[in-house]
Amino acid sequence: MTTKLRVxxxxxxxxxEKSHGEWRCGEPCFLGExxxxxxxxxxxxxxxxxxNLGHFGVKLHRAEAGSxxxxxxxxxxxxxxxxxxGPALEQIWELVPGGDRAGTLWAGTIPGGxxxxxxxxxxxxxxxxxxxxxxxxxxxxxxxxxxxxxxxxVHPHDSRLVRLAVSTGGVxxxxxGGASWNxxxxxxxxxxLPPDMAHDPAMQDVHRMVSCAASPDRLWxxxxxGIFRSDDGGHRWTEITGVxxxxxxxxxxxxxxxxxxxxxxxxxxxxYRVPVDGRLVVNRTRDGxxxxxxxxxxxxxxxxxxxxxxxxxxxDASGEVxxxxxTTGNLWLSEDQGDHWQCLSNHLPPINVVRFDPAGPxxxxx
Amino acid sequence: xxIISFTDNLKRHVDCPPRDVAASTVMEALRQVFAENPRLxxxxxxxxxxxxxxxxIFVDGALIRDRARLSDPLAPxxxxxxxxxxxxx
Numbered sequence: 422m423t424t425k426l427r428v429x430x431x432x433x434x435x436x437x438e439k440s441h442g443e444w445r446c447g448e449p450c451f452l453g454e455x456x457x458x459x460x461x462x463x464x465x466x467x468x469x470x471x472x473n474l475g476h477f478g479v480k481l482h483r484a485e486a487g488s489x490x491x492x493x494x495x496x497x498x499x500x501x502x503x504x505x506x507g508p509a510l511e512q513i514w515e516l517v518p519g520g521d522r523a524g525t526l527w528a529g530t531i532p533g534g535x536x537x538x539x540x541x542x543x544x545x546x547x548x549x550x551x552x553x554x555x556x557x558x559x560x561x562x563x564x565x566x567x568x569x570x571x572x573x574x575v576h577p578h579d580s581r582l583v584r585l586a587v588s589t590g591g592v593x594x595x596x597x598g599g600a601s602w603n604x605x606x607x608x609x610x611x612x613x614l615p616p617d618m619a620h621d622p623a624m625q626d627v628h629r630m631v632s633c634a635a636s637p638d639r640l641w642x643x644x645x646x647g648i649f650r651s652d653d654g655g656h657r658w659t660e661i662t663g664v665x666x667x668x669x670x671x672x673x674x675x676x677x678x679x680x681x682x683x684x685x686x687x688x689x690x691x692x693y694r695v696p697v698d699g700r701l702v703v704n705r706t707r708d709g710x711x712x713x714x715x716x717x718x719x720x721x722x723x724x725x726x727x728x729x730x731x732x733x734x735x736x737d738a739s740g741e742v743x744x745x746x747x748t749t750g751n752l753w754l755s756e757d758q759g760d761h762w763q764c765l766s767n768h769l770p771p772i773n774v775v776r777f778d779p780a781g782p783x784x785x786x787x
Numbered sequence: 788x789x790i791i792s793f794t795d796n797l798k799r800h801v802d803c804p805p806r807d808v809a810a811s812t813v814m815e816a817l818r819q820v821f822a823e824n825p826r827l828x829x830x831x832x833x834x835x836x837x838x839x840x841x842x843x844i845f846v847d848g849a850l851i852r853d854r855a856r857l858s859d860p861l862a863p864x865x866x867x868x869x870x871x872x873x874x875x876x
Contacts, residue, residue: 476841476871477800477830493826498834505855509833 425778426735426744428752429456432770434470437752444754444765450491451482456773458516458732463779464523467541471496471513471528479510479530483542497528497536497545508532514571515732520580522598529570533560533587537599548599556604556623560590563626563645571731572630576637584655586630586642591622592655608658612646613691628671629731630655631683634738639680643673643731648685650710661710666697672734672745676758681709684736684759686729686745694728701725703745703759719762720753727751732774739780746772791816791867793827801827808867813844814857816867831869841872 426437426444434450451472457479458471466486473479482491499508512531519525519537528536528545535548551557560568568590576582581598584605592606606622614624626645633639638654647668649658662668669690676682685704688694696702700723703716721727727747734745744754750769753762792805803824810816821828833839838854845851845868851859861867 474800474830476839477797478833478839480800480829496829498829501835505835505837507835509835509837 425461426754427459427461427774427776427778428746428769428772429459429470429732429774429776430746430750430770430772431455434459435766435769437754437765444763446766450489457512457514459774459776460516460518461776461778462518462526463738464518469516469526469542471516473512479513481513481542494542495538495544497530497534497547499532499534499547508534510534511567512565512569514569515573515585517573517575520575520577522580525580527573527575527583529573529585531565531569532567533557533570533590535570535573535585535599550600551593551595551602554602554604557590559621559623560587561624563588563628572627574630574632574637574640576632577634578637582654584630584632584640586627588628589624589626589645591625592627592630592642594655605654605656606658607656608651608660609642609644609649610646610660611644629673631673631675633675633680634677636680639675641673641675641683643670643685645669645691648673648710650683659710661706664704664713665715666700666702669694670729671731672729674734674736674743676736676740677738678740679707682707682740682758683710684734684743686734688728695726699724699726701727703743703762705759716755716759716762718760719755719764730773732776733772735775735777737777737780742777744775744777746775748772789816789861789863789865789867791820791869793869794871796871797827797830797869801830803827810861812857812861813846813851813853813859813867816861817857843870843872844868845870 424439428435433452434456437444437446455473457473460469468484470482479496481496483494484491515529524541526538535551536545538545572586574584583595586592593602594605595602609625628643630642640651642649648661651658667687670687672686674684701720704713706713727749736743746752748771752765755762788807793803808816808819
């Protein structure tokens, strides 16, 4: 079972560790700095923290396994345009290991760039094969002024197979390590578009996309206007309707071994973005979306206005422990798949990202 | 020689003491500093070498006009102050 949880907030990185049966928070890292992404690499234990300094730009820091000594490394940068009017990095929105390709990392950014590093983040290059796709003209900002790549799923058995999602810009797949891309996402539906454009795959506002580690062709999406499931690697999607109290939300996680098990944090769409009736619930399906349970034990059931961002919910490698954090600075954790929740803090800064560290070798699920 | 100095808020992230520069524009002055301190460049300029939106540069007490190319001229004894614009919460 996982024993370490990274919580990236508007004012720093807070690391919770379980010791003697209790989850405790250590001293904050990067206090005062906005953290947009945090990740511990399961291949070598490298720790990464992406900062979005208000005045001085996006920065990326790395610490070696178990170390508290952070070193600034290169952040992705867009190539210089000849007229000086090109894009500039605004946020690292996703950061994932590149599978069995040692040292390889993928980063998704705002504006909607995909970057690859092959040297543990010492250098980055823009994946121009995606950046130059003509469909990118249709991408739009979704919440931020510019579109961004927030979800990257690397196939665990074939690291050249990469799937990603864009807000707003749909679902894309590369089978050749990023050399070429296909726009997939058939069946996604954007209610917020004119009717004749609602099924345009390049205009879908995917809020978050996750794949099951043991069945990587089984994916879930929390979309701007609903919940979708794919059983074929993201090519075709089935919309899940009628979910109470709402199908709107940002976050989704899937069980690492059972793709029929997924969790969501619903809210009122879409101008409000708060829990329905002030009751904070986590929705869980165990049957691929046929039915959902509203999990409430330990969560506030009145006057709760917590919003959970797309990276604000995570599940550990065992599939037992979940955690989520809100923009109100509340952090909850469950050690029984969401049946019961404990509040770890009511006093954190607004939470952007919650990430469990991978289990160590002695802790890996059997 | 002109002298260029940096806000204390920047020193929290990267070492950047004041420095004498022989330069005729703001960009030339910055280039001289960045040549010795390349990490500093990414804190002041964006990917396209424009001045970051929330950074302000004053030459002899006046805000520079050219934030894209930083071509504002320097006199031989100019004082260049790299500051942060006020923002945030």
